[in-house]
Amino acid sequence: MLSAIRSYLLPIIRLYLLGLKVLLVQLFSGPFRLPVMPRQDGKVAIVTGGGRGIGYEVVRHMARLGAHVIIGGKDEQEGLAAVRRICEEYKEAKVEFTKLDLTSLQSVRQFVQSFKERDLPLHVLVNNAGIMLVPEGRTEDGFEQHFGVNYLGHFLLTWLLLDTLKDSGKCGCFSRVVSVSSSAHRLGEIRLNDLNSCHCYSAHAAYCHSKLAQLLFSSHLHQELQRGGYPLSSCAVDPGMVDTALYCHLWTPLRLAQRAIARLLFRTPAEGAATVLYAALSPALEGERGGGYWANGRREMTTATFDPQLQRRLWETSLRLLDLQ
Incomplete structure (x- = not known):
């Protein structure tokens, strides 16, 4: 019994302590200012979760630079309003907005099929959508929700x-x-025998x-692309603690506290989007320099x-789970 309580409480305590540390760093370091980015005329980008928060600011900035941006999101009303x-x-x-429900692998496949039928290139894919601290549940395909969506x-x-991304890149313009x-x-753990977090959720x-799984995937993908000599790079970005709806599932007293201090200590969605945009568009990160983890x-x-x-091992397990072998 005590072991179960400890297993449940320890991740909560560690995550909130990490959050406090991040807030203190943000307070004293200040937000990253995005340099002027080049025009993106002729470029096509997909941004998941682009209807609000960080994703919306990424879409907005890319569109201002001339890119053709497709918002992939679950909430059609929200997505169309953003457009x-x-x-x-x-x-x-x-x-534009296209329906994409990451809780459904069928929806993901339909989204890709619809996109490929248009015979468009694809120069930037921003995997932005995510959920945090939602109650225990399963996706349409039976996966734990955080693992399934994020x-x-x-x-x-x-x-x-991948094939469209590879075909759209070229030397000097990955x-x-x-x-x-x-x-x-940093607090995550990959348990290949319990990816659905069934043991003491x-x-x-x-x-x-x-x-953590997302970061491991990003790093492994970049290495695979390098080995294959493809004109495509992969990186991961930490936007910091940003004032978005992601915190709506916090314990009620903490949510009230978060709202009170958000304007003082949290970054705005535009500030959180700055490093994402830098990783996606900066000429300084061309080619192999575009990999890694950015904050x-x-x-x-x-x-x-x-x-x-x-x-x-995570890559191979994921391929099996998705029947991609």
């Missing part, structure tokens, strides 16, 4: 779009996959595990990328 707002702000914006749905989306991760990955632990405009070292065996 209207951006088009009202930038009359020449090329922005990681596995994006794994399948990226895998199915295509890019940018996965929005979190510092919470904790939403806090499940979130951390999913973000606040800088490449950071993380021990998660130092275990190639774990990366490979």
Whole structure:
């Protein structure tokens, strides 16, 4: 009994302590200022979860630079409203919404099929959508929700779009996959025999595990692309603690506290989007320089990328789970 209580409470305590540390770092370091990015005319980008928060700011900025941006999201009303707002702000914006429900592998496949039928290139894929601390539940395909949405749905989306991304890149102008991760990955653990977190479920632990899996996937993908000599790079980005709806599942007293301090200590969605945009668009990250893990405009070292065996085992397990072998 005591062991179960400890297993449940420890991830909560560790995650909130990490959050406090991140807030203190943000307070004293200040947000990253995105340099002027080049025009993106002729480029096509897909941004998951682009209807609000960080994703919306990424879409908005890309559209302002001339890119054709497709928002992939679950909430059609929210997505279409985002398209209207951006088009009202930038009359020449090329922005659209397509339904994409990451809790359903069938929806992911339908989204990709619909996109490929249009015979468009794809230069940037931003895996931004995510959930945090949702109650225990399963996706349509039976996967734990954090693992299914944050990681596995994006794994399948990226895998199915890889050929288009490879074909769209060229020497001196690589295509890019940018996965929005979190510092919470540092508390994650990959248990290949319990990826659905069935043993003593904790939403806090499940979130951390999913973000670690996402980072391992991003790193392994970049290495595979390098070995194959493809004009495509993959990196992960930590946007910091940003004032978005992601915190809606916090315990009620903490949610009230979060609302009170968000304006003072949290980054705005535009500030959180800055490093994502830098990773997706900056000429300074061209080619092999585009890999790695980025936070606040800088490449950071993380021990998660130092275990190639774990990366490979997770990659192979994911392929089996998705029947992609």
